[in-house]
Amino acid sequence: MTRILAETYPDAHCELDFGTPLELLVATILSAQCTDKRVNLVTPVLFAKYRTPADYAGADRAELEEIIRSTGFFRAKTNSIMGMAQALCDRYGGEVPGKLKDLVTLPGVGRKTANVVLGNAFDVPGITVDTHFQRLTRRFGWTTEVDPVKIEHAVGDLIPKSEWTQMSHYMIWHGRRICHARRPACGVCPLASLCPAYGEGPTDPAQAAKLVRSGPFS
DNA sequence: ATCCCGAGGG
DNA sequence: CCCTCTGGAT
Numbered sequence: 604m605t606r607i608l609a610e611t612y613p614d615a616h617c618e619l620d621f622g623t624p625l626e627l628l629v630a631t632i633l634s635a636q637c638t639d640k641r642v643n644l645v646t647p648v649l650f651a652k653y654r655t656p657a658d659y660a661g662a663d664r665a666e667l668e669e670i671i672r673s674t675g676f677f678r679a680k681t682n683s684i685m686g687m688a689q690a691l692c693d694r695y696g697g698e699v700p701g702k703l704k705d706l707v708t709l710p711g712v713g714r715k716t717a718n719v720v721l722g723n724a725f726d727v728p729g730i731t732v733d734t735h736f737q738r739l740t741r742r743f744g745w746t747t748e749v750d751p752v753k754i755e756h757a758v759g760d761l762i763p764k765s766e767w768t769q770m771s772h773y774m775i776w777h778g779r780r781i782c783h784a785r786r787p788a789c790g791v792c793p794l795a796s797l798c799p800a801y802g803e804g805p806t807d808p809a810q811a812a813k814l815v816r817s818g819p820f821s
Numbered sequence: 822a823t824c825c826c827g828a829g830g831g
Numbered sequence: 832c833c834c835t836c837t838g839g840a841t
Contacts, residue, residue: 618826635827641839675837676827683828713828733826775826784824816841 604743604797605762608773611793615772617723619643624699624724625691626650629659631716632683637674645671656697659688683711701725714752722768730755731771735778742782742800780816788814 618639621627629649633642649670653659659667668681687709691697699720700706706717718729730736732751740746746757762770781788787804790811795801805811 631826632828634825636825636837638825638840641825673838675825675839676835677837679828679836711828715827719826731826734824735826771826779826 604794605766605770605773607793607797608777609769612773612776615769615776617719617772619719619723620646621724622650624701624720625656627724628687628699628712628716628720629684631719632680632687632711633671633674635676635680637676641674645674656688656691659684660692680711686710687712699724701727703727703729714755718755718771722771728764728767729771730758730767731775732758733775734784735782736771736774738784739774739778739782742787742798742803743794744799781814783814783816786814788812791815 617627619627619630619634620643621630626646630642630646633645652670653662653667662685664681664685667684668677671677671680671684674680690709691699694708695705701721703714703717703721706712706720707714715731715733718731721727722729722731732755737749737751737754740754740758741749745761746754748754748757758770759767777794781792783804787800788811789795789798789801789804790806790808792798792801792811795806805814
């Protein structure tokens with residue numbers, strides 16, 4: 604299955620726009636329950652105005668909220684960003700730490716966000732167990748665990764560490780395009796013959812093709 | 822109506 | 832374990 608995913612999505616990558624670890628950290632916090640496309644619409648304005656953790660920590664709350672408003676959960680995300688930035692100033696000398704243990708201590712930064720930053724800004728292998736990854740591992744029969752941390756460890760044992768980050772991208776891309784939460788496009792899925800969950804969505808190719816999401820998200 | 826690369830709190 | 836936070840796209 605890994606090989607087919609790699610062949611299907613040869614250029615799978617993080618779709619959030621960023622230039623620095625701090626920018627990726629902020630973009631990933633904004634990406635909760637929001638499309639990457641929407642995040643990429645607000646971050647150019649955001650990154651131009653706030654360049655350092657001190658900038659975010661000292662931001663005018665209402666002003667920051669207004670910029671990120673369209674990404675949803677804007678009050679909670681503002682709290683997370685400002686709290687995270689304050690913690691970077693207080694405890695990490697204004698730098699984004701490159702270790703999971705440190706990242707998850709930051710307000711608003713959970714394990715999933717931390718692994719995104721590690722894998723894509725620090726080249727430290729990380730398995731990103733988001734909603735897609737969770738759903739696909741279950742359908743693929745890779746693990747019966749439901750707890751994200753247990754899934755992370757189970758899959759980590761199945762796959763070489765050097766492939767963790769790229770595997771996460773394959774799963775997320777496949778989840779977004781074909782293996783949807785509701786009505787997965789089984790009829791056009793390249794993994795159909797290998798998938799224990801084949802049939803959970805329409806198996807008719809013509810019907811399945813209508814469900815495929817591609818363009819507007821990539 | 823349902824979903825989008827979640828995290829924190831009860 | 833559950834709930835809440837939130838707007839936009841389809």
